[in-house]
Amino acid sequence: MTRWGMVIDTDRCTGCAACMVACHAENNIQTVGEVEAGKGRAMHWIRIERYYEGEFPDIKVRFQPVMCQQCGHAPCEPVCPVYATYHTPEGLNAMVYARCIGTRYCANNCPYTVRFFNWFSPDFPQPLERQLNPDVSVRSAGIMEKCTFCVQRIQGAQDVAKDEDREVRDGEIRTACSQSCPAEAIVFGDLDDPESRVSEFAEQARATRLLEELSTEPSVIYMRGGR
């Protein structure tokens, strides 16, 4: 079986935010403008959390990129009344836009606050819309969205592999954030494949997960230590 997972090395990450813009470009995420962003309605599927520790002059900063953790026990899934969000056989926390009726229960139940509600119809003034990725739906008002682990890229790689009558190779799938990362802090792969790079990382002592105590079984693993 396949279980898609991601490893983020926080000692490599510098917080440069390239991943955030890469994600917008890849996934047709609309911007909401200053007023709505002020209401917390900006839709950054991946964000950089910044933490200060200590006091000046001995103050330290830590960055932590956070996106949908694709939980194995996803708190968002059981609360959806219309099964718009569910678990795929490959371990993705799927979000089926066409099913969503916008109750926002899922967002309320997500401890990682990585789900976003579309308060408005998309607005990509001409010719900005020429940039839109044809492989990703443009979400309309009233539905939820979130990081998909770039499922369109997963499918793309699986399609190529099928053409060539082989399995998807480790490292063949790169999510937009991972591809963009100047520091190569983000690695994507199959956690069920013991040979994969993500598995290799997951077994190291530096590996942790966010809010482990909630038993959500996230598929995103953070490599700690260093600074």
Added chain:
Amino acid sequence: MRRRDFVKASALTAGATVIEGCTDEEHFIIQQVRQTTLPGETVWRPGVCRQCAAGCGIQVRVVDGNAKKIEGNEAHPVNRGGVCALGHSLLQELYNPDRVLQPQRLAGARGSGSFEVATWDDAMAAAVQAVSGAAPDRIGIVARDGTGLTGALWRRFASALAAPAPTFLEAPETEVERLAARVALGTDDYPHFDIARAELVLSIGAPFADRWRSPVHYIRALAEMRRGRATRRGRLIQAEARMSLTAANADVWLPIQPGTEGVLARALAGYLLESGGVAAPARQRYERLFPSAPPTLAEAATACDIREDRLLEVAEELAGAENALVMGGGSAAGHTNGLFNVTAALGLNLLLGNLGSPGGVFSPTRVDLGRALSSTGAATPASRLAERLRDGAVDVLIVADADPVHTLPGGFGIADAIAGVETVIVLGSSLDDTAVHADLLLPISTELERFEAAEPGTTAAVAALGMTEPVIEPMGESRHPADVLIALASGLGGGVAGQFPWSDFEEVAEASIEVELARLPGGSGADASDFFDEALERGGVFGEGDPAGAPPGPSGAGPQPAGGRFEGAPNDYPFVLLPFESVRSGTGRAANRPWMQELPDPLSTVMWNCWVEIAPADAEELGIHDQDLLRITSPQGSIELHAVVDPASRPGVVSVPLGHGHSGNGRYAEGRGANVLTLVGSSLVDGTSAPAWAATRVHIERLGEGELVRFGRSYEDMGHDEVIPVGWAPHEPLRKTNPEKSV
């Protein structure tokens, strides 16, 4: 028809083949049609990013003739596959709804921003008339960067006209850093630092993980230094007055008093010299650079306002490290004593014995294709151009892909002086602070729509020249800026036209490659035409292997140690102002891109606006709360901004991001913040012609409450009492148990 020409003719638009005729050759035709893109088909084409001087190699996803996504070109030595936030946003320059796509002619008062559409023929005729009617010494030329072929073309143009050399708007500290490298290390440009293989990097002022010089390159190197080796993790020490993104990523941050960077470097040198680990030749070389006795750590501690024990720790670490290197630049280069600061920083490498060794400092490696055009390296400093403008000595000003009004200090007086210029011709893709003063605005293509030949502003381990064909067809009537220049030159006729015998920029590149072939990586003995085609396919000409060439060492005595001077007396203007580049705004080029406006600054988390960072202690004293509206006044001027009370700010220092406060730049940029450079005076860095942009003092006054949009999605912002990094504290290893059984 050459293969390349065929691909160009056929592949730009989906299915737009020019092949006709059927029956007999049906099969052949279908094959041909199949070779071009199909509806919905993805094609990746190599390109070069010109959003900053770094010149990263990119791959662009093209579907149905539209550019969809930018990724890094893994073959390019500068970025090796990475892209930064600004690079991604190039797509929103390309498809910007406020982009200027037809030639514009002033239709109203100068500066009113009111234009009427003109044809290219009329616009070029007007440009030719203006230039030919002006006395050559009363022409001014401003272009974006002086490196590579485009820089060489502008130089050639100026010299053919017998006009003063062009002004290139590189980052202000670049000149200082270049000069310092020349003095301290004897290199002709800023050197290559082998960060990835270093054990310890001390950066004095250089914000290399921010937007400085070549961010993707440096960030990658930093990550490799830390986690690229199984054996040991390298460390970064950042000495910088502001908590930059680089300082935020440092293992040790020394929040140094602005303008004392050189003192720190000299004191560390003193420690190294005393500790006895320095070989005699290295000592001699260093003492040639700085013959005087260095200050002690105790003296430096007082001057730099850093505890002596912390300085000692850093000095010991530096002395004990096997592969250590020292970088210098950034704000350290922006003080009046910037040349001393950076020279002192770079000079430390002489004592560390790292010249030309792994994890050390290497000579820069340049392709320098512009050499083929044998145009001289002369340039007019921006400060000198400003003087000419103020003196009314410029009748025709040509500005190509640059925004001098926005990016030069207010003290240079460009905004006012430009009104006195008879004719302003701007080659640009949008209305910016300079273009609103234009008489003629000529729409230029972005790097995705044109033939590119771009050299990295900062060299990587090996030489590189990004060279690519247009990725997509140009939008509207936009044209290659170099093609506009060539057309202008040929329109002028006579000797000027004779100097520009090419039909377009691509021809310039091809001819230059032919001339320089033997000198280029992989070019010796190659067929010029094949070499050219292969370079375009790859995305450029790239060297291979390890960096070679140790810097020769100091060329003579360095600048006299000096303290920094600041405009404004400390009593009237108690704060030192540090302008900086945020990853979300850079120097202002990306202001009208919604992705960049909605991108939170990684440290302040501000979106859609500009801000001023102030230390909590200072804020308390002035009764300032977070988000309050403040008036910031320097001897040069005053602006209003919202406060970010920043726990990492050094007391007595306030920082403001560059690139805000545009007028007429478009719907997303309109009315956002203020341009911090309007506060900066006309001081220059001693011994250079570069503006001292970090040498201003300001006064701060609270105007009232305000609101600043911040990105609030972290546990801190979600109202948790304690700042507990999510999942951090327990350090639990990954549970491998089956979730079904773990209850």
Added chain:
Amino acid sequence: MTGRGRGLRQLVGLSVSALALTLAACSPRPQAAPEQPIAYNHQVHVQDEEMECTRCHLGAETQDQAGLPPMTVCAGCHRRQGADIPSVQAFMELYDGGQGEPLAWRKVNVMPESAMVHFRHKPHARAEVGCETCHGDIGSMTVAEQVLNVADMGWCVDCHRREEASIDCLTCHH
């Protein structure tokens, strides 16, 4: 099994078939054929001239979209053939005089935007699903029209079940 249990099951069975009936009744009917800028006759090309679908729909087997042919593909043949046919004359006039403006063929099979679905031809071609499976005997049509509504997901899912293809929502809806 108790009578009560059987009764319940019958009731459920009844409601299921009633539901199926209702669904069948509601099942979207084929959409009306759009009017094309120039009348195009599939029958002439496919039956009379024995042309393969992929001759004009270039991406049908290799791309997500089959694609409507660019004018150059039509002109490739009609520069020399069919000059006596009025619709061909109309086309060539448009092609030669149109300054490269693409001819706006109207798509017959359109997925509703609200479905946020990504139908991809390529995997279907790879699984050897013939064009006629969804498009019917389009080769005998003089005016191309739908034989089944492509927006009818039930029909997709039926086939996917039968052929043991993925019925994971995310396969198509993302």
